[in-house]
Amino acid sequence: MFPQILIDIGVLAVMFFTRIGLPIGLTIALGYWLERRLNPPGDAETARAPAPGKITLRQKIAREFNALPAWLPAMFMILMIGLVAASFRLAFGLGDATNLNQAYPWGLWIGFDLFMVAFSGGAFTLATLVYVLNMRQFHAAIRPTVLTGLLGYTSVLIILMMDLGRWDRFYHFMIYPNLNSALFEVSWCILLYTTILFFEFSPIALKRLGWSRALGVVRKLTIVFAIAGATLSTLHQSSLGTLFVVMSQLVHPLWYTPILPLLFFVSSIVAGLAMVIAGATVSYWVFKRSLDQKLVGGLGRFVPWVLAVYLILRLGDLFLAGKAGMLLTSGGYSTLYLTELTIGFLLPAIAFSLKRVRASRALSLVAAANLLLGIFVNRFDVAWFSMSSVAGYSYFPSFTEIAIQVGVIAGIIVVYTLVGHYLPLFEGTVATVEESKPVKEALQTRHAY
Numbered sequence: 001m002f003p004q005i006l007i008d009i010g011v012l013a014v015m016f017f018t019r020i021g022l023p024i025g026l027t028i029a030l031g032y033w034l035e036r037r038l039n040p041p042g043d044a045e046t047a048r049a050p051a052p053g054k055i056t057l058r059q060k061i062a063r064e065f066n067a068l069p070a071w072l073p074a075m076f077m078i079l080m081i082g083l084v085a086a087s088f089r090l091a092f093g094l095g096d097a098t099n100l101n102q103a104y105p106w107g108l109w110i111g112f113d114l115f116m117v118a119f120s121g122g123a124f125t126l127a128t129l130v131y132v133l134n135m136r137q138f139h140a141a142i143r144p145t146v147l148t149g150l151l152g153y154t155s156v157l158i159i160l161m162m163d164l165g166r167w168d169r170f171y172h173f174m175i176y177p178n179l180n181s182a183l184f185e186v187s188w189c190i191l192l193y194t195t196i197l198f199f200e201f202s203p204i205a206l207k208r209l210g211w212s213r214a215l216g217v218v219r220k221l222t223i224v225f226a227i228a229g230a231t232l233s234t235l236h237q238s239s240l241g242t243l244f245v246v247m248s249q250l251v252h253p254l255w256y257t258p259i260l261p262l263l264f265f266v267s268s269i270v271a272g273l274a275m276v277i278a279g280a281t282v283s284y285w286v287f288k289r290s291l292d293q294k295l296v297g298g299l300g301r302f303v304p305w306v307l308a309v310y311l312i313l314r315l316g317d318l319f320l321a322g323k324a325g326m327l328l329t330s331g332g333y334s335t336l337y338l339t340e341l342t343i344g345f346l347l348p349a350i351a352f353s354l355k356r357v358r359a360s361r362a363l364s365l366v367a368a369a370n371l372l373l374g375i376f377v378n379r380f381d382v383a384w385f386s387m388s389s390v391a392g393y394s395y396f397p398s399f400t401e402i403a404i405q406v407g408v409i410a411g412i413i414v415v416y417t418l419v420g421h422y423l424p425l426f427e428g429t430v431a432t433v434e435e436s437k438p439v440k441e442a443l444q445t446r447h448a449y
Helices: 004-038 043-048 057-067 072-097 108-119 122-132 136-163 182-209 212-220 222-245 260-286 293-300 302-320 332-352 361-385 399-422 432-448
Strands: none
Touching (some): 072 136, 072 399, 108 136, 108 222, 108 361, 108 399, 136 260, 136 293, 182 212, 212 222, 222 260, 260 293, 260 399, 293 302, 293 361, 302 361, 332 361
């Protein structure tokens, strides 16, 4: 595909970056983080600051840089590693860059895609609640949730590009349709829904740019976008389960069921709710702005009900199919299944049914993290761990696969942080200081008496 001289240059470049550039970059990033932690910007910098109107360009850049989280340079370095690994994969192909083989054509990347699609379900779940069911009290969560969904689906498209043997033909499904393929429907739905998420997020950028006319047009179409997004999400969330229905001879019986599409869809709804709840707590710590905890608790009220539907469907199908005995007789598969079900679904259902948990940011985060962990394990169980082994073959992700995957996650964090810092992402949310005022006022009043 490439002349040998170019291949040799590419290999040398990758070796130089990973063995010399990477350690130096990570050391600098770690040093910067430690310096920021041990010597936070304070009075010393204020004293050295020039008078207003005399700030130099260098000082402006330094001020903006210091306003960002101290760990962001490290995330940026990891993103750079992912970009180098992605370039290596695109240049040299799947055979040289990955450990995928004839028995395991799907691996780490597919499991991540399945989880990320479910994780990004918060966008269509919240848009349906706010715009279709008219629950306007949750409107403040729309912007950060839509951004999370947009970044999640963009990462899915990037990883799918990495996973294609002929990535240079990624557009062929649009001009050479295979109407008998479940992947054809999934590809179109994900592409169209990513486009809808872009339009749903565009008001933030349009408002910042002052394009009032375009902003007015997009706002008039908001409900149309919300309904179209919910429809497309229903289609592709369930169709991802359909991919494994046709693989009955490979998926372990504990996970295989004809209602996998329905289970994938219902679990994506609850994964979306957990994402919004966890994201609200993380933004509270990172950006010092978040949803009011009462609204977070309001979203948490939906979680036990949706999980109850999911558990009834999943366990009911298991018993009706006569596979309940396999829960204790399948060895490691039994342990994996029961762990996934208990930690990832039963415990969060119990936790979110408690008022104390819904009223606490920390406890809500723990419960939401457990639920997301359950969805994560479930998707990898279906796509990887439950697959029947093939004699003579094994699979474990290569360094390139892991580097690309971690780089994509770092890219999501970098972009989300920069957007949250420079664009009005958290309008309608409350600052941490404002949220703590009622508590302080109550304490002062109590001491006064």
